[in-house]
Amino acid sequence: MSSPRRVALAGMGIYVPERIMTNKELEARLDTTGEWIQSRTGICERRIAAPEQAASDLGVIAARRALQDAGLAAEQIDLIICATASGDTTFPSTACLLQTQLGATAAGAFDISAVCSGFIYAYAAGANMIASGQAKRVLIVAAEKFTTLLDWEDRSTCVLMGDGAGAVVLTSDAKQGELLSCSLGTDSGGIENLIIPAGGSARPTTHETVDQKLHYMKMNGPEIYKFGVRIIGESVSEALKLAGLNESQLDLLIPHQANIRIIKSAAKRFNLTMDKIVVNIDRYSNTSAASVPIALAEAKEQGRLRPGMHVAMVAFGAGLTWGTVVLRW
Numbered sequence: 001m002s003s004p005r006r007v008a009l010a011g012m013g014i015y016v017p018e019r020i021m022t023n024k025e026l027e028a029r030l031d032t033t034g035e036w037i038q039s040r041t042g043i044c045e046r047r048i049a050a051p052e053q054a055a056s057d058l059g060v061i062a063a064r065r066a067l068q069d070a071g072l073a074a075e076q077i078d079l080i081i082c083a084t085a086s087g088d089t090t091f092p093s094t095a096c097l098l099q100t101q102l103g104a105t106a107a108g109a110f111d112i113s114a115v116c117s118g119f120i121y122a123y124a125a126g127a128n129m130i131a132s133g134q135a136k137r138v139l140i141v142a143a144e145k146f147t148t149l150l151d152w153e154d155r156s157t158c159v160l161m162g163d164g165a166g167a168v169v170l171t172s173d174a175k176q177g178e179l180l181s182c183s184l185g186t187d188s189g190g191i192e193n194l195i196i197p198a199g200g201s202a203r204p205t206t207h208e209t210v211d212q213k214l215h216y217m218k219m220n221g222p223e224i225y226k227f228g229v230r231i232i233g234e235s236v237s238e239a240l241k242l243a244g245l246n247e248s249q250l251d252l253l254i255p256h257q258a259n260i261r262i263i264k265s266a267a268k269r270f271n272l273t274m275d276k277i278v279v280n281i282d283r284y285s286n287t288s289a290a291s292v293p294i295a296l297a298e299a300k301e302q303g304r305l306r307p308g309m310h311v312a313m314v315a316f317g318a319g320l321t322w323g324t325v326v327l328r329w
């Protein structure tokens with residue numbers, strides 16, 4: 001077998017819906033306050049997709065922008081991987097819908113189900129397809145209309161999530177964002193702490209499951225909080241080791257935007273000042289799989305990705321799943 005090919009990042013793009021829902025708006029319809037939401041989570045506002053927009057409609061705009069940024073036509077893509085927990089339909093995959101909407105006629109397409117870790121899992125899968133020589137140009141799209149999975153009367157979950165999409169194109173010959181390592185992990189021991197209980201084959205949708213709101217996200221917030229704090233440290237540390245780097249060589253951390261307090265604990269764990277961590281939870285809340293690629297694209301736009309930097313992207317979510325990708329910019 002020939003040696004693995006280099007993998008780098010040729011382009012990126014994002015899309016967030018126009019409609020902004022502020023904490024003030026939630027105050028008016030729930031037993032909550034903007035002060036509670038902001039102080040406990042860091043969220044000030046989130047984006048909400050229009051009724052006629054599905055996850056693929058958000059993803060296709062981010063994907064077109066990523067292709068343009070990479071200077072590639074859709075026909076040149078040979079694999080599309082979509083990370084989503086809120087895909088348009090149970091089947092076919094949202095990646096299939098993206099393939100058609102983009103006109104990526106030479107591409108195979110599939111979805112990855114790892115919820116908030118989905119982008120990192122898709123990145124690892126796509127990168128390894130390039131490294132092994134089975135694909136040349138991979139489009140990864142993280143697209144979420146997560147607000148359709150929320151019980152809007154449950155203040156403990158609905159204030160946390162928003163809609164959005166981010167996409168990247170991976171190739172061997174891109175100049176920036178060379179992949180150094182990926183580290184993935186899973187532990188379904190905590191599965192009940194973050195789950196949509198009904199609507200799958202274990203508990204198909206019935207009038208009763210709908211009446212009981214079992215088709216919405218249920219979360220044990222404090223348990224997921226503790227898990228997030230612990231796993232970000234462990235996962236980034238493992239991925240840096242795989243990349244042959246010391247923790248002191250980490251220049252920029254792009255974490256999943258679940259809670260500003262979790263992000264600050266990561267800053268402390270890695271001895272990073274906040275200017276070395278990308279944060280946009282205040283404006284977008286938690287957009288699940290789309291959270292990391294949106295933060296990555298904003299970091300680039302703000303000129304925070306500079307040549308030679310070591311960048312770690314880390315996420316965690318339902319499953320429970322987690323993962324880190326380390327790049328050299």
Ligand code: ACO
Pocket residue numbers: 031032033036037040041115116117155156157159194220221222223224225228258259286288316317318
């Ligand atoms: N407004 C006002 N009060 C609230 C709200 C709200 N929106 N939500 C909960 N509370 C109340 C609770 O009812 C509770 O009241 P009580 O003490 O009278 O029982 C009190 O606030 C404290 O509740 P906790 O859940 O202990 O609050 P905590 O400080 O843990 O914050 C939060 C809750 C923000 C959810 C936090 O636990 C958290 O961020 N957890 C991790 C979330 C996360 O990372 N999710 C990942 C999802 S990713 C995916 O894969 C989908």
